[in-house]
Amino acid sequence: MYKKILILILTIVLAPIIGGIYGILNDQLTYSISPEYYTKFKFYQFGLVDSGNEAIFLNPRFEVSIVGIMATWWMGLLIGGILGFVGLIHNGHKRRFRITMKAILITIAVTFFIGLIGLFYGKFYLNHANVDWWLPKNLIETEDFIAVGSMHNFSYIGGLIGLIVGIVYSINQRMISDKRKL
Numbered sequence: 001m002y003k004k005i006l007i008l009i010l011t012i013v014l015a016p017i018i019g020g021i022y023g024i025l026n027d028q029l030t031y032s033i034s035p036e037y038y039t040k041f042k043f044y045q046f047g048l049v050d051s052g053n054e055a056i057f058l059n060p061r062f063e064v065s066i067v068g069i070m071a072t073w074w075m076g077l078l079i080g081g082i083l084g085f086v087g088l089i090h091n092g093h094k095r096r097f098r099i100t101m102k103a104i105l106i107t108i109a110v111t112f113f114i115g116l117i118g119l120f121y122g123k124f125y126l127n128h129a130n131v132d133w134w135l136p137k138n139l140i141e142t143e144d145f146i147a148v149g150s151m152h153n154f155s156y157i158g159g160l161i162g163l164i165v166g167i168v169y170s171i172n173q174r175m176i177s178d179k180r181k182l
Contacts, residue, residue, distance in 0.1 A: 019076015
């Protein structure tokens with residue numbers, strides 16, 4: 001029983017770290033597409049600069065990493081907690097950990113894929129649909145800003161869908177294991 005709890009705790013500790021790493025990588029990618037999304041929006045939203053001040057960022061990629069961690073660690077905790085509890089259905093601590101970690105990776109893959117759909121949706125639809133978003137007044141690359149904003153919004157939806165897919169994967173693995181025993 002203590003191994004079940006230990007694997008659950010390990011999952012809950014690792015998942016926000018994995019989520020933060022995902023956030024860093026995702027935000028580095030989106031910063032490459034739209035630096036303004038960060039320098040004119042996200043840095044202010046996350047309190048890295050004071051609102052109303054056009055700041056000079058000495059190392060914007062570092063600030064982007066901070067935003068990525070702050071935006072995703074909590075989602076990793078939530079997803080890891082849920083998938084960790086679902087993982088309790090598996091027998092054997094090694095199998096439990098392996099399947100739960102794979103469910104987390106599946107969740108991340110689905111999240112990223114749906115985020116990419118959001119990027120293309122923003123680029124090819126929203127940019128021509130006169131979206132009614134708050135946009136900074138001094139934007140230069142408005143289309144890239146909207147595309148990245150769309151990707152970020154879709155990523156949260158992707159996290160939820162990915163979580164469902166991860167849960168289904170974990171339960172399916174248990175059912176496969178049970179069938180083998182018969």
